[in-house]
Amino acid sequence: MTPASVAVLVSGSGTNLAALLDALRASPLARVERVVSSRADAVALEVARRAGVATAVLADPGDAAAWVAAAGDARLVVLAGYLKRVPPGAVARFRWRLINIHPALLPAFGGVGMYGRRVHQAVLESGAAVSGATVHYVDEEYDRGPTIAQWPVPVRPGDTPDSLARRVLEVEHRLLPAAVLALARLGVPERPVRLFATGSAFVMGDTGVLELE
Numbered sequence: 001m002t003p004a005s006v007a008v009l010v011s012g013s014g015t016n017l018a019a020l021l022d023a024l025r026a027s028p029l030a031r032v033e034r035v036v037s038s039r040a041d042a043v044a045l046e047v048a049r050r051a052g053v054a055t056a057v058l059a060d061p062g063d064a065a066a067w068v069a070a071a072g073d074a075r076l077v078v079l080a081g082y083l084k085r086v087p088p089g090a091v092a093r094f095r096w097r098l099i100n101i102h103p104a105l106l107p108a109f110g111g112v113g114m115y116g117r118r119v120h121q122a123v124l125e126s127g128a129a130v131s132g133a134t135v136h137y138v139d140e141e142y143d144r145g146p147t148i149a150q151w152p153v154p155v156r157p158g159d160t161p162d163s164l165a166r167r168v169l170e171v172e173h174r175l176l177p178a179a180v181l182a183l184a185r186l187g188v189p190e191r192p193v194r195l196f197a198t199g200s201a202f203v204m205g206d207t208g209v210l211e212l213e
């Protein structure tokens, strides 16, 4: 079986990219073939280069044709800390093959302007007892596409946006590779798929397995 080729889109520090590269390194299911950044100074580009993965920088992230060309022949396109809007032409081209990771339990705490520290700040201000990470399909609206998988993270007394962000990020680093591998195992079907944690989603165990129900 040929591994599903994965393109990863980044804008920032690339810790989710690093987690994906680690998890996929020896996998027969999927391989990160290219990393595309919306900015030339993203640390994530260094992460990619160190791993020997081809990189590209988008001169204009709003240019759909350039976006599609940069993603190339990827079977699955993963937004991992990508902060620009995906042009509608690119969304259409990669329908059900374009996914994002968000550091909260969507549909809560998502949408325009909800990224980075602001997400965790809003969660704490709301008084929610649980936050988490969501992997979802990207459609024409910010953070609105169907959910693929979620993992809850309890909010602790005394949490700050930074402490909550750290714990959510640890979960992101397990959830995103698990979701990518699960989709690859299914052949990246061109229809929405929902994945579930085995057992209690609060008990991650060592493997963090996701399965179809």
Ligand code: GRF
Binding pocket: 011, 012, 013, 014, 015, 016, 017, 044, 080, 081, 082, 101, 102, 103, 116, 169, 172
């Ligand atoms: C993560 O919290 C991700 O959910 C969000 O941006 C952050 C990116 O972190 N979209 P990194 O670039 O993967 O380190």
